[in-house]
Amino acid sequence: MMPKNYHKSIWSTSLDRRQLLKRLGMAGSVMALGGPGRLAEVLAADTPPSGASTGDIPRRALGKTGVQVSALCFGGAHWGRIQDDAEAIRLLHTAIDAGVNFFDNAWEYNGGRSEELMGKALQGKRQQVVLMTKVCSHGRDKKVALQQLDESLRRLKTDYLDLWQIHEVVYEDDPDRHFALNGGAEALLEAKQRGKVRFIGFTGHKHPHIHLKMLAHDFPFDTCQLPLNVFDGTYRSFEREVLPVLNQRGIAPLGMKSLTGNADPIKQGIVKPEEAIRYVLSLPIASLVSGIDSPQVLKQNLDIVRRFTPMTVAEMDSLRTRVAMFAMDGRYELFKSSNRYDGRIGREQHGIS
Numbered sequence: 001m002m003p004k005n006y007h008k009s010i011w012s013t014s015l016d017r018r019q020l021l022k023r024l025g026m027a028g029s030v031m032a033l034g035g036p037g038r039l040a041e042v043l044a045a046d047t048p049p050s051g052a053s054t055g056d057i058p059r060r061a062l063g064k065t066g067v068q069v070s071a072l073c074f075g076g077a078h079w080g081r082i083q084d085d086a087e088a089i090r091l092l093h094t095a096i097d098a099g100v101n102f103f104d105n106a107w108e109y110n111g112g113r114s115e116e117l118m119g120k121a122l123q124g125k126r127q128q129v130v131l132m133t134k135v136c137s138h139g140r141d142k143k144v145a146l147q148q149l150d151e152s153l154r155r156l157k158t159d160y161l162d163l164w165q166i167h168e169v170v171y172e173d174d175p176d177r178h179f180a181l182n183g184g185a186e187a188l189l190e191a192k193q194r195g196k197v198r199f200i201g202f203t204g205h206k207h208p209h210i211h212l213k214m215l216a217h218d219f220p221f222d223t224c225q226l227p228l229n230v231f232d233g234t235y236r237s238f239e240r241e242v243l244p245v246l247n248q249r250g251i252a253p254l255g256m257k258s259l260t261g262n263a264d265p266i267k268q269g270i271v272k273p274e275e276a277i278r279y280v281l282s283l284p285i286a287s288l289v290s291g292i293d294s295p296q297v298l299k300q301n302l303d304i305v306r307r308f309t310p311m312t313v314a315e316m317d318s319l320r321t322r323v324a325m326f327a328m329d330g331r332y333e334l335f336k337s338s339n340r341y342d343g344r345i346g347r348e349q350h351g352i353s
Contacts, residue, residue: 055306057099062130062286063252065199065222067162069102069130069287072305073254076105076133078291080114089121091298096128098302104289105156106134106167107148108345115155126158134167134203137184138349139177145187149196163223164188164197168346169204175213178202185219199223205257205335206342208241215245225289227257227335228280230271233320234327236336239283252286259291260332261341270326271319277304279319282311 058071074095082088092103103122105115115133122129133152137145153159166184169175178184188200201223202214211226224246226238233239246253258280265271280288292298311319326332335341339352347353 057302057305058308059101060286061252062163062199063222064250065252067130067199070100070305071281071287071308072100072301073102073104073132073287073289074100075256075289075291076103076114076118077109078293080105080110080117082293085117085120088117091292091295092118092121093125094295095292095298095302096125098298100302101128102130102132102287104132105152106136107152108136108167108343112151112155115152119155119157123157130162131156131158132163132165133161134165135184135187136167136343136345137187138168138343138346139174139184140349142182142184142187142190145184146191149187149191153196160195161197163199163201164191165200165223165225166202168343169202169210169214170206170342170346171350172210174204174210175217178214179217179219185217189220201225201251201254203254203256207236207336208238211238211242212245215242215249215251221251223252223254223286225254225256227333228253228255228283228285228288229258229260229333230276230279230319230323231260231265231327231332233316234324235330235333243283243285247284253284255280255283255285255288257333257335258288261335265323265326265332270323270332273300274304275319277301278308278311279316281305281308282316 059068060071061067062069074092079088079091082091103118105118107115109115118131122131133156135145135148135152137148149161149164153161166178166188169178188197191197192200199222201221203225204211204214205227208226211224215221215224224242226242226246228239228243243253258276259266259273266273266276277288277290290301292301320327330337339347342352
């Protein structure tokens, strides 16, 4: 049965029809006059600070799905590296109790440990969360993808996923591989038709043009995960090239790498955690996937999200200008300019050791 709020807007569950038409009209005008980057900025400034006045974790619409997700998504990769199971499970339960309802994972994270551990942690709590994991077939056929889905379901101790995404579309030929006959795209559709997954999407971090190649197939993606941070606006910008396309099509954007994957700019004092996270949350996204591996990181991120108010366009411009000298050569976005962040299995499928 479809949730009652299925037809609500991507931007806010409180939008009425007049407001929605106003925003769609604004989007068309801004695209014509200022291009996709300007559209993202204006939508960010016009996005209401959902939940900001109450101290709760803001909830946002997951595109056109009718589902509401927390603005902060609990990442499974870093979390799965916690050695003590009990400690990891306590951390995840703390996040749920705080109002986080969106949880990220992938078939290959930590050799399957992240999924297995999350499956344990969600026993008795599965219906409280929106659960996402990713298929890591990396261009192999539908049979491999569906086998991985069954393995993910078994590890996560659930008979369905809320969201299943193609993981790491990062090589130029990946879109062709996934959309080949009996490829990963067919696996997504079959899994959805069989009721094993509710929604489908894809992720990647390498180049906006690769994302656009995936989107050029006009496939019914519900979500798309992409790197967004204060440096991205200057270098190979997903914010300027991909984000407006997603918003135009009602595909829920899921941000990631707000701290650039390794938090080096934070450690070096170039930007503060609150600036970095607030910048991305000010963009028109559904949720920000955040790597959380300690109670301290969880508390920091929860505090930032609870008191979140959107940056103005001027504030975003100022922050991008301030970091531009560090952004132009991609030194803090090595996930774009090198294969250092590409997963082992994906590299192997492309003959890279």
